[in-house]
Amino acid sequence: MAVTIYDVARHAGVSPRTVSNVVNDYPFVAAETRRRVRDSIDSLGYRPNLVARNLRRGRTGMIALAVPELAVPYFSELSGAIMDEVAPRSYTVIIEQTDGDPARERALLEDRDRSHVFDGLIFSPLGLGASELGAIPGATPVVLLGERVNEGPFDHVSIDNVAAARSAVEHLASLGCRRIAAIGDQPYETGETAQVRTQGYHEALEAAGLSPDPALVVPTSNFHRSAGAEAMERLLELAEPPDAVFCYNDLLAAGAIRVLLDRGRRVPEDVAVVGFDDAEEGRYSTPTLSTVAPDKHVIAAMAVAQLFRRLDGDIGDPVDLRAPFALEIRESTIGRLQAIAALDGKAGAGRKGRRV
Amino acid sequence: MAVTIYDVARHAGVSPRTVSNVVNDYPFVAAETRRRVRDSIDSLGYRPNLVARNLRRGRTGMIALAVPELAVPYFSELSGAIMDEVAPRSYTVIIEQTDGDPARERALLEDRDRSHVFDGLIFSPLGLGASELGAIPGATPVVLLGERVNEGPFDHVSIDNVAAARSAVEHLASLGCRRIAAIGDQPYETGETAQVRTQGYHEALEAAGLSPDPALVVPTSNFHRSAGAEAMERLLELAEPPDAVFCYNDLLAAGAIRVLLDRGRRVPEDVAVVGFDDAEEGRYSTPTLSTVAPDKHVIAAMAVAQLFRRLDGDIGDPVDLRAPFALEIRESTIGRLQAIAALDGKAGAGRKGRRV
DNA sequence: CTGTTAGCGCCTTCAT
DNA sequence: ATGAAGGCGCTAACAG
Numbered sequence: 001m002a003v004t005i006y007d008v009a010r011h012a013g014v015s016p017r018t019v020s021n022v023v024n025d026y027p028f029v030a031a032e033t034r035r036r037v038r039d040s041i042d043s044l045g046y047r048p049n050l051v052a053r054n055l056r057r058g059r060t061g062m063i064a065l066a067v068p069e070l071a072v073p074y075f076s077e078l079s080g081a082i083m084d085e086v087a088p089r090s091y092t093v094i095i096e097q098t099d100g101d102p103a104r105e106r107a108l109l110e111d112r113d114r115s116h117v118f119d120g121l122i123f124s125p126l127g128l129g130a131s132e133l134g135a136i137p138g139a140t141p142v143v144l145l146g147e148r149v150n151e152g153p154f155d156h157v158s159i160d161n162v163a164a165a166r167s168a169v170e171h172l173a174s175l176g177c178r179r180i181a182a183i184g185d186q187p188y189e190t191g192e193t194a195q196v197r198t199q200g201y202h203e204a205l206e207a208a209g210l211s212p213d214p215a216l217v218v219p220t221s222n223f224h225r226s227a228g229a230e231a232m233e234r235l236l237e238l239a240e241p242p243d244a245v246f247c248y249n250d251l252l253a254a255g256a257i258r259v260l261l262d263r264g265r266r267v268p269e270d271v272a273v274v275g276f277d278d279a280e281e282g283r284y285s286t287p288t289l290s291t292v293a294p295d296k297h298v299i300a301a302m303a304v305a306q307l308f309r310r311l312d313g314d315i316g317d318p319v320d321l322r323a324p325f326a327l328e329i330r331e332s333t334i335g336r337l338q339a340i341a342a343l344d345g346k347a348g349a350g351r352k353g354r355r356v
Numbered sequence: 357m358a359v360t361i362y363d364v365a366r367h368a369g370v371s372p373r374t375v376s377n378v379v380n381d382y383p384f385v386a387a388e389t390r391r392r393v394r395d396s397i398d399s400l401g402y403r404p405n406l407v408a409r410n411l412r413r414g415r416t417g418m419i420a421l422a423v424p425e426l427a428v429p430y431f432s433e434l435s436g437a438i439m440d441e442v443a444p445r446s447y448t449v450i451i452e453q454t455d456g457d458p459a460r461e462r463a464l465l466e467d468r469d470r471s472h473v474f475d476g477l478i479f480s481p482l483g484l485g486a487s488e489l490g491a492i493p494g495a496t497p498v499v500l501l502g503e504r505v506n507e508g509p510f511d512h513v514s515i516d517n518v519a520a521a522r523s524a525v526e527h528l529a530s531l532g533c534r535r536i537a538a539i540g541d542q543p544y545e546t547g548e549t550a551q552v553r554t555q556g557y558h559e560a561l562e563a564a565g566l567s568p569d570p571a572l573v574v575p576t577s578n579f580h581r582s583a584g585a586e587a588m589e590r591l592l593e594l595a596e597p598p599d600a601v602f603c604y605n606d607l608l609a610a611g612a613i614r615v616l617l618d619r620g621r622r623v624p625e626d627v628a629v630v631g632f633d634d635a636e637e638g639r640y641s642t643p644t645l646s647t648v649a650p651d652k653h654v655i656a657a658m659a660v661a662q663l664f665r666r667l668d669g670d671i672g673d674p675v676d677l678r679a680p681f682a683l684e685i686r687e688s689t690i691g692r693l694q695a696i697a698a699l700d701g702k703a704g705a706g707r708k709g710r711r712v
Numbered sequence: 713c714t715g716t717t718a719g720c721g722c723c724t725t726c727a728t
Numbered sequence: 729a730t731g732a733a734g735g736c737g738c739t740a741a742c743a744g
Contacts (some may be wrong), residue, residue: 004736004737004738005738005739006737014714014715014718015713015714015715015716016715016737016738016739017715017716017739017740018713018714018715020739020740021713021714021739023738024739028713028714029713029714029716030713033713033714036698048737048738049411049736049737049738050416051410051411051416051736051737051738052411052475052720052736052737052738052739053737053739054407054720054738055407055408055411055720055721055736055737055738055739056403056719056720056737056738056739056740057720057738057739057740058720060407062407062448062450069436070426070432070433070435070436070439071429071432071433071436071636073427073432076426076427076429076432077426077427079451080425080427080453082428083426083451083453084453092418092450092473093450093451094448094449094450095416095435095439095449095451097436097439097440117406123727150535189391190733223734225636225637225639225640229640254637254640254641255640257640257642258640258641258642259640270515281581281610281637282425283581284581284585284610284611284613284614285610285614285641285642286358286613286614286617286641286642353729358721359723360720360721361721361723362721370730370731371730371731371732372721372722372723372731372732373723373724373730373731373732374729374730374731376722376723376724377729377730379722380723384729384730385729385730386729386730389729389730404721404722405720405721405722407720407721407722408720408721408722408723408736409721409722409723410722410736410737411720411721411722411736411737411738412721412722412723412724412735413722413723413736414736491727
């Protein structure tokens with residue numbers, strides 16, 4: 001069997017308690033004793049059994065991260081950032097893919113009084129709406145990612161999606177675009193994040209003195225490239241097609257741009273396009289993609305910090321944290337020449353958009 | 357405190373042993389007893405404590421998946437597939453990002469006799485070379501992903517990288533390309549996977565009667581888009597620049613294509629490009645990307661099945677499993693018109709390349 | 713500053 | 729087919 005603290009204790013001529021103290025960096029251990037225990041640990045090759053420790057401590061040592069789909073760049077990039085934040089706190093991250101399936105999301109939350117599986121949860125809901133989320137009780141700390149959907153019992157971290165969407169659409173309007181479409185609305189209960197972006201879209205239109213046209217707001221059932229392509233096809237069939245498109249994520253934008261170019265439209269000359277998420281691929285695509293860039297590292301840091309605050313016993317009211325975002329302006333709205341000029345304006349910044 | 361089997365036992369008027377039997381689907385329990393226990397479990401809301409169970413069973417219930425970086429599409433897509441394979445076996449996957457850092461990779465493997473952290477490991481090494489990997493002993497089962505680096509003690513799953521690279525380069529040669537470059541070689545110990553692709557590249561050149569030019573093989577320190585861009589810049593500075601490029605993954609290809617288009621080269625008319633991995637983004641990029649498509653689902657299924665075989669006690673010699681691959685031919689090698697024609701050839705297949 | 717003792721919740725021989 | 733009892737490896741009272 002494995003080496004235990006008893007083996008170490010015997011070897012070092014101390015009690016198991018002392019070994020435990022050394023392993024856990026308990027400060028009040030005589031230097032000499034500590035050294036002897038350390039030596040024994042090394043020579044026996046002792047490793048603490050985390051399962052036993054966690055049983056004793058009444059925790060699992062794991063925090064779960066639930067995202068719709070890892071293959072979506074936003075979520076894989078965010079997951080990486082969250083794992084990097086968690087690593088130094090000696091917890092383990094387990095990632096769950098929900099596919100936005102309401103049943104799986106519900107299971108995760110309801111079953112979470114199987115606090116036997118994880119001590120805390122960072123959760124990016126997609127299939128669950130405000131009323132459902134609000135109805136869920138429970139002891140295990142949860143931090144929600146994405147737009148706040150209600151006054152429910154959960155902490156949450158997001159960017160100001162209304163303002164972010166507004167900035168994207170204002171940018172398009174400032175370029176002289178008059179028929180600005182939106183791809184990605186989700187006009188049903190579980191689409192809160194999409195809906196607030198639509199709200200920002202409308203606010204920006206109004207501010208620019210443009211009248212909204214319902215035909216220009218195309219809902220999609222998901223945020224994949226194929227959905228963006230289909231939506232763009234629909235828009236091109238309009239009697240008066242758009243001269244700009246605001247897509248609710250970068251994958252939708254990739255699909256939309258592909259269709260535009262296939263149909264002989266130039267981007268941005270004929271149709272300007274803005275995405276959302278600042279996926280790395282948009283920095284190398286042709287054209288490079290203007291996009292709203294949520295600060296994923298700040299989001300990750302906020303979410304993890306808040307979760308650990310709860311794990312440490314903080315029992316205050318749910319908090320509502322806002323991470324910053326930026327609008328990255330690239331070729332898909334201002335064209336290649338202007339994009340190059342903008343880059344030259346900030347020497348050495350590498351291949352990035354201009355931040356506003 | 358939480359509800360335990362003792363609470364359930366008392367409530368149902370049976371012994372803890374019987375509750376355990378019911379929970380674990382032990383077959384020899386009287387139907388009536390089973391029902392009563394089930395009722396008690398429901399009404400008390402009992403959940404088995406996995407930590408305790410795992411302590412008792414001497415396992416952790418976790419399998420680790422170590423990949424260089426989740427933000428690389430190949431790894432996020434593969435990770436998703438692996439998680440889907442593992443889920444039904446009631447194990448938990450923990451993902452570790454190594455960044456290809458040899459120290460972190462070594463820690464994962466050496467420390468794995470901290471079998472207290474995971475029961476098995478699926479590992480995609482990047483920073484560790486044959487000699488290091490071969491020197492590592494240990495009890496915890498490990499399945500290696502990627503090219504077999506030695507006759508070491510590990511199972512491994514891969515595609516035939518030589519053949520895959522060969523097929524890509526043969527395709528380029530068949531289009532009439534004469535100066536075919538390769539981006540992504542890693543001519544040092546830890547670059548085995550890259551090296552076998554280079555080997556396939558050379559084999560295909562020879563088969564096509566083309567003489568190799570060392571200047572056309574550009575090593576890169578990583579497989580990111582920026583590295584592909586830099587490598588392509590180098591190639592364009594050559595007196596005789598290439599008329600085709602084989603990139604060792606799709607990100608390198610994305611960077612290379614971006615540079616080509618920036619410099620006014622047409623893809624594929626002036627320079628044809630093939631990538632590797634079949635990342636989803638290559639199906640929508642402009643041009644769409646011809647690429648070698650490893651069957652990620654088969655890779656995931658093979659790796660997981662083999663790992664569980666070991667967890668179930670299989671003690672046989674290390675095995676060497678080959679997953680299939682396909683060459684997806686898209687616009688970056690045959691141009692838009694031909695790509696459309698090829699698509700029409702297989703009606704209803706959606707936006708895909710032609711498989712050969 | 714360190715030793716002793718008693719579980720954390722579960723599974724699993726040994727019985728019956 | 730079910731009870732009784734011990735221990736997986738660790739930590740946290742409680743001494744001393």
